[in-house]
Amino acid sequence: MAQRAFWKGYMKLSLVTCPVAMTPATSESEKVRFHTLNEKTGNRVVSHYVDAVTSKPVNEDDEVKGYPKGEEDYVFLEDEELEAVGLESTRTIDIEMFVSSDSIGWIWLDKPHYLVPDDSVGEEAFSVIRDAMAAAGMVGISRLVLYRRERAVMLEPRDKGIVLWTLRYGDEVRDAGDYFAEIDARKLDPDLVTLVGRLIDSRTQPWDPDMVRDPVQEKLLDIIASKKKGRRRPAKEKTDAAPSSSNVVSILDALKRSIKAEGRAKN
Template identity: 60%
Template sequence: MASRGFWKGYLKLSLVTCPVAMTPATGEAEKIRFHTLNRATGNRVEGIYIDAESGRRVDDDDQARGYEREPGNYVVIEDDELDAVALESTRTIDIDTFVRADSIEWLWYDKPHFLMPDDPVGEEAFAVIREAMAVTGTVGLSRLVMYRRERPVMLEPRERGIVLWTLHYADELRAPEGYFEDIDGKADPDLVGLVSRLIDRRTRDWDRTLVHDPLQENLRALIEEKKKRRRPTKARRGRGGGETPTNVVDITAALKKSLAAEEARKRPGK
């Protein structure tokens, strides 16, 4: 059974409340991680805080949060002061607004989490909220303290559960204006047709294997070779891993060659 220990609280809509559990929809437990070692001794290296002026070590009890109001001058903020200004949205997801599901652009999305009922008694209330959003084509907006800060969140119905997305704050997301204006928006219709044909030949149904991480596979192979005390072989370049062309003289000719290569690759016996 999937883990449900990341977060537990309540989902609330007006007077309807049900206990829920949440777990991240993404994870890095399978990722290979490295420790920093002392090459001379082989021992792990510890990270410690050092006073920038005196060079002395600073104990945990003496570490404080500071906001730099001017160079070298800080305002110290204590933990109880942070607690006093924080909202109390630590254990309740109170949906206060709904918007059309297709009205939030993907740029606003941050991290996905699986939200599910945490008590059989609350499953009906959970299902009603989920299905009502699905029927109306809406998603719910709320706020929640996660990862030690308050975040805007979006609740999206998905199959029998709900996907809770943390969203970027408005001041975190840069507007595209100012980045794209200088790009020439014109495109040759004939070239668009050639690229469309190339896209058509490379289009397939989505599958999670399309976004696998080859670096992790190469690292595991390298580590296994190290374990056997053999000299690691040089990693082979994957498809598309060659040198980047510095200049394309004739884009039409290049596209036609690409289409011919695609057709040849898909012929029987290839």
């Protein structure tokens, strides 16, 4: 069942405007969440800010944002100053530019949202913009205030709608070269690559959402259900020991044994 839109506004391209509605494409509402309680009373525990030096509670009106400029030395910023530098929270996705759909790497994509027309009158304008982007192999770039922060967003045509991705900020993305540069780039034995290819082929299957199910969540729900019924919690399952890295094994031999094991498992 489709969820209610959490944001409504307009999508604009030059003089073309249409009303749109947006809903997050992912949800964590089904995740098991816990409250912290006082075990003696069963009451919920609440958090309060306290002064790190005096240990006295801090009144909410006395809280202020501070940027460290030295040890125990801060520049204070008032709420009005922080709000002044942000984009005005307009309800318009003004598409400022287009870029090739394959030019934005996956690492820049943050959170996906479904964007749909919000009335039948604006549906034609929405569809024309969507189809024109798809035909040109382009995605739109805009800026928007979401989740109380100004964000760059990417609009990607998808099926009959548009997926709006919030994009990560430039200082959030680390350069892969800093981490991969030390990996040896020597030429590999083609026989080894062929054997791994056979392993990949033997394990290839159609995508299924069950591949990314959460077994921890399922076990937590079992424990909660047992406790509701007054039963003892299930015994902890034994897990296989981690393979030791101290044993030096020939990669070729290991691959051959793996392929044999895969064949036996299928028979």
